[in-house]
Amino acid sequence: MGTAGVIFDGLLALALVWLAWQATRAADLFHAVVSFIVFGLLMALAWVRLEAPDIALAEAAIGAGATGALLLSALDRLVTREGRRTVLYEPGAAWGFWIPAGAALLGALTLAAWKLPAPGLGDEVLASLGASGVDHPVTAVLLNFRALDTLLEIGVLLLAAVTIWSLGRAPSPLVPVMPSPALPALGRLLFPVFVLVAAYLLWRGSHAPGGAFPAGAVLGAGAILMLLAGARPWIRSSEHGPWRWILSLGLAMLLAAGIAGTVMGQAFFQYPPGTAGPLILLLEVAAGLSIALLLFALYLRGEPCEHGYRGSGP
Amino acid sequence: MTVYLSLAGVLFLIGLHGFFTARNLLRRLLALNVLTTAVFLLFVVMARLAEPLDAVPHAIVLTGIVVTVSTTAVALALLVRIAGRMRDEDTDPAAGPRGGAG
Structure with a gap:
C-alpha cells in the first residue's frame, strides 16, 4: 500500500x-x-x-x-413535524457522561478483541477448503462450516417478515402514483437484467465473492423497482397463496439439510461425502430466492391484500 | 489499518451517542445502523490483520448485515404505525392521508 x-x-x-x-x-x-x-x-x-x-x-x-x-x-x-422542533437531542450537558462512558465501552471492546486467539481461523478454513465442496472461503464458512449461522440468519429475516405482516395489512395503495411514464417502461426493461445479475452472482458464489445474499438482494431490489413501476405483488391473495411458501423455502431447505445429517447418523449439518458441492448450490438457490422475496416482503410494510379490500377475514 | 481502527472508534461513539440521546425515533434507528457498521468494521480489520486473511469474521459480518436490515425493517414498520396512531390523536391538517393499519 x-x-x-x-x-x-x-x-x-x-x-x-x-x-x-x-x-x-x-x-x-x-x-x-x-x-x-x-x-x-x-x-x-x-x-x-x-x-x-x-x-x-x-x-x-x-x-x-x-x-x-x-x-x-x-x-x-412519517409525520414531518421535525422542522418545528429545535432541540434534536437531549441536553448537551450529558456530554460529560457520554464521552467517558463511550470511550470506556470502546476500550473494553477493543481489549476483548485483542485478547482473541491471535492467528484467527484462516489456516483452519484454508486447510479444510478442499473438503467443503466450494473454492471460496467465505461461501465455505457460510454454507458448510458455519451453516447453522446462515440457518438462524434466514430465520431472523423470516421472523422480521412475519412480525411486519402481523402488524396489519399493507397500506393501500402500496406506492404513491408515479407521475412519470418512463419508470414503468424502464422497470419492465430492467427486470430481466436484475434476474440475470442475480443468477450470475449466485453461480459465482462457489468460487469467488458473490453468493446467495448479494444475489437475493439484487433480485429483491428488482422486485421493489417493479412494485414502484406499478406492478402488483402476486403474493398478495389467497389464490397465489402457495407462492408464499418461497418465503420460508430457504429456512426449510437449510433445516432439512441440517436434520438429514442427523437422521443418517452423522452430526448436525454434516453433508454426506462427495455431495457437498451440489448440495451447497441447491441451498444457495433456495436461500437466494427466499432472501429476495423476504426483502420484498419487508418493503411492503404489512400483509399484502387485494387493493381496496380492508376487511378482517382471510 | 490504524486509520480504519480509529474510524471504527469514532463511528462507534457517534452511533452510541445518537442511539441513546436522539429524540426522534428515526434518528435513533440511523444511529443504531452507524453503530453496527462500526462493530462490523472492527471485525473486518481484525480479519485483515490475521495471517492468512480470516474468512470467519467476514461470514459473521455478512450474517450481521442481514440481521441489521431485518431489525431496521421491523423498527421502521413500528415507527410508521406509531406515527399513524399519533396523527389520529391530534388532527393535524398538514398531515397526509393515513397509510397505516386496516
Whole structure:
C-alpha cells in the first residue's frame, strides 16, 4: 500500500465520519436519510480496501440498497413535524457522561478483541477448503462450516417478515402514483437484467465473492423497482397463496439439510461425502430466492391484500 | 489499518451517542445502523490483520448485515404505525392521508 493508498484511506475515513455525523445530526430528516445511504455506499469502498469484497457486495446491495429503499419509503409516511422542533437531542450537558462512558465501552471492546486467539481461523478454513465442496472461503464458512449461522440468519429475516405482516395489512395503495411514464417502461426493461445479475452472482458464489445474499438482494431490489413501476405483488391473495411458501423455502431447505445429517447418523449439518458441492448450490438457490422475496416482503410494510379490500377475514 | 481502527472508534461513539440521546425515533434507528457498521468494521480489520486473511469474521459480518436490515425493517414498520396512531390523536391538517393499519 503506497502513499496514495494511505491518502485515499484517510480521505475515505474523513468522508465516512462526516456522513455518519450528518446521518445522525442533520436537522432535516430527509438529509439524514440520504447521508446514511451515501454512507453505506462509501462503506462498500472501505470494505474493498479491507479485502472483504463479499461484504462490499452485501453492503452495497443490502446495507445501502434495501435499507435505503425501506428508509425512504418510511420517511414518506412519517409525520414531518421535525422542522418545528429545535432541540434534536437531549441536553448537551450529558456530554460529560457520554464521552467517558463511550470511550470506556470502546476500550473494553477493543481489549476483548485483542485478547482473541491471535492467528484467527484462516489456516483452519484454508486447510479444510478442499473438503467443503466450494473454492471460496467465505461461501465455505457460510454454507458448510458455519451453516447453522446462515440457518438462524434466514430465520431472523423470516421472523422480521412475519412480525411486519402481523402488524396489519399493507397500506393501500402500496406506492404513491408515479407521475412519470418512463419508470414503468424502464422497470419492465430492467427486470430481466436484475434476474440475470442475480443468477450470475449466485453461480459465482462457489468460487469467488458473490453468493446467495448479494444475489437475493439484487433480485429483491428488482422486485421493489417493479412494485414502484406499478406492478402488483402476486403474493398478495389467497389464490397465489402457495407462492408464499418461497418465503420460508430457504429456512426449510437449510433445516432439512441440517436434520438429514442427523437422521443418517452423522452430526448436525454434516453433508454426506462427495455431495457437498451440489448440495451447497441447491441451498444457495433456495436461500437466494427466499432472501429476495423476504426483502420484498419487508418493503411492503404489512400483509399484502387485494387493493381496496380492508376487511378482517382471510 | 490504524486509520480504519480509529474510524471504527469514532463511528462507534457517534452511533452510541445518537442511539441513546436522539429524540426522534428515526434518528435513533440511523444511529443504531452507524453503530453496527462500526462493530462490523472492527471485525473486518481484525480479519485483515490475521495471517492468512480470516474468512470467519467476514461470514459473521455478512450474517450481521442481514440481521441489521431485518431489525431496521421491523423498527421502521413500528415507527410508521406509531406515527399513524399519533396523527389520529391530534388532527393535524398538514398531515397526509393515513397509510397505516386496516
